[in-house]
Amino acid sequence: xxxxxxxxxxxxxxxxxxxxxxxxxxxxxxxxxxxxxxxxxxxxxxxxxxxxxxxxxxxxxxxxxxxxxxxxxxxxxxxxxxxxxxxxxxxxxxxxxxxxxxxxxxxxxxxxxxxxxxxxxxxxxxxxxxxxxxxxxxxxxxxxxxxxxxxxxx
Amino acid sequence: xxxxxxxxxxxxxxxxxxxxxxxxxxxxxxxxxxxxxxxxxxxxxxxxxxxxxxxxxxxxxxxxxxxxxxxxxxxxxxxxxxxxxxxxxxxxxxxxxxxxxxxxxx
Numbered sequence: 001x002x003x004x005x006x007x008x009x010x011x012x013x014x015x016x017x018x019x020x021x022x023x024x025x026x027x028x029x030x031x032x033x034x035x036x037x038x039x040x041x042x043x044x045x046x047x048x049x050x051x052x053x054x055x056x057x058x059x060x061x062x063x064x065x066x067x068x069x070x071x072x073x074x075x076x077x078x079x080x081x082x083x084x085x086x087x088x089x090x091x092x093x094x095x096x097x098x099x100x101x102x103x104x105x106x107x108x109x110x111x112x113x114x115x116x117x118x119x120x121x122x123x124x125x126x127x128x129x130x131x132x133x134x135x136x137x138x139x140x141x142x143x144x145x146x147x148x149x150x151x152x153x154x
Numbered sequence: 155x156x157x158x159x160x161x162x163x164x165x166x167x168x169x170x171x172x173x174x175x176x177x178x179x180x181x182x183x184x185x186x187x188x189x190x191x192x193x194x195x196x197x198x199x200x201x202x203x204x205x206x207x208x209x210x211x212x213x214x215x216x217x218x219x220x221x222x223x224x225x226x227x228x229x230x231x232x233x234x235x236x237x238x239x240x241x242x243x244x245x246x247x248x249x250x251x252x253x254x255x256x257x258x259x260x
Contacts, residue, residue: 005244007236020247028254038257042250115247128179134238 009131014124018117026113030082030105045070052079058087074098082107089119095129097122164208169193170201174210177224181214187222 008017022029032038040047048059053076062070071092078086085103090096102118121127165171169191176182176190188198202222205211212225 003240003244005240005247007240007243009236018243020243022247022251022254024251024254024258028258029250031257032250032254038253042246042253044249125179131236131239132175132178134242 009127012124014121014127016117016119016121016127016130018119019114021108021112021114023111024113025111026082026105026107029113029115033085033103033105034079034081045072051076054079074101094133095126097126097129099126099130164205164210167201169198170205173198173201173205174224177211177222181221181223183219183221 005018005020008019009015024032032042034050034052036047036050039045039050043060045060045062048061050056050058056076056079057074058076059073060071061068073090073092074088076085076087078084083105085101085105087101087103088098089101090098099122100120102116102120104116104118106114106116108114119130121130165174172191173187176187184199184202185195187202188195191198202211206213206222209225212223214221214223
């Protein structure tokens with residue numbers, strides 16, 4: 001089966017390209033990015049601020065057991081409904097730094113659409129920091145699975 | 155019996171996982187790696203040996219120094235390095251689709 005979400009991370013480059021096709025009309029896909037309530041639902045974060053306009057800004061915050069575990073913010077450079085968002089994104093207290101994101105919303109058919117996100121990092125090293133996060137989680141998961149297996153074997 | 159070292163054995167140790175993470179973005183000498191840990195240097199050397207034996211790390215002679223590199227090929231390909239990141243996004247986008255389908259049917 002073809003993968004729905006694709007990531008292109010060429011070696012020697014400081015960008016990532018994420019593409020995904022949705023069983024949603026492009027208007028609904030765009031809404032998922034522009035309506036505070038909906039962003040909060042699918043991103044699983046609290047949306048402190050979301051100003052959908054040129055030169056607007058946004059702020060996300062996620063808490064777990066009463067502690068803030070994730071904070072991110074950025075400014076919106078360009079906002080064209082159902083077509084395009086150009087914004088910065090910064091995860092606070094992370095080594096990734098500020099990244100520039102170009103989000104393009106494309107109509108495929110009346111009921112399907114495609115999202116292309118081009119992310120540009122400060123350097124290839126910053127991009128590696130980004131990729132490292134889930135990789136690290138993956139390593140830990142692999143380790144936990146191994147441990148579970150070993151416990152079962154005992 | 156001397157068990158062959160494998161990748162799972164290598165990542166079963168938190169210090170070794172930390173070493174791998176440290177080396178994902180740069181190559182370093184054993185001394186530089188050891189300075190990141192409170193563990194005794196021979197212990198770090200042992201970890202490096204295990205990681206090298208199972209090919210997660212590669213050694214490269216640079217003048218009088220030996221530098222350690224992360225070997226992403228061992229994680230099959232660089233694509234596997236990206237795979238957890240891709241899966242994270244895939245799950246997020248699945249959620250987006252689910253949220254929006256509900257929203258549409260309201």
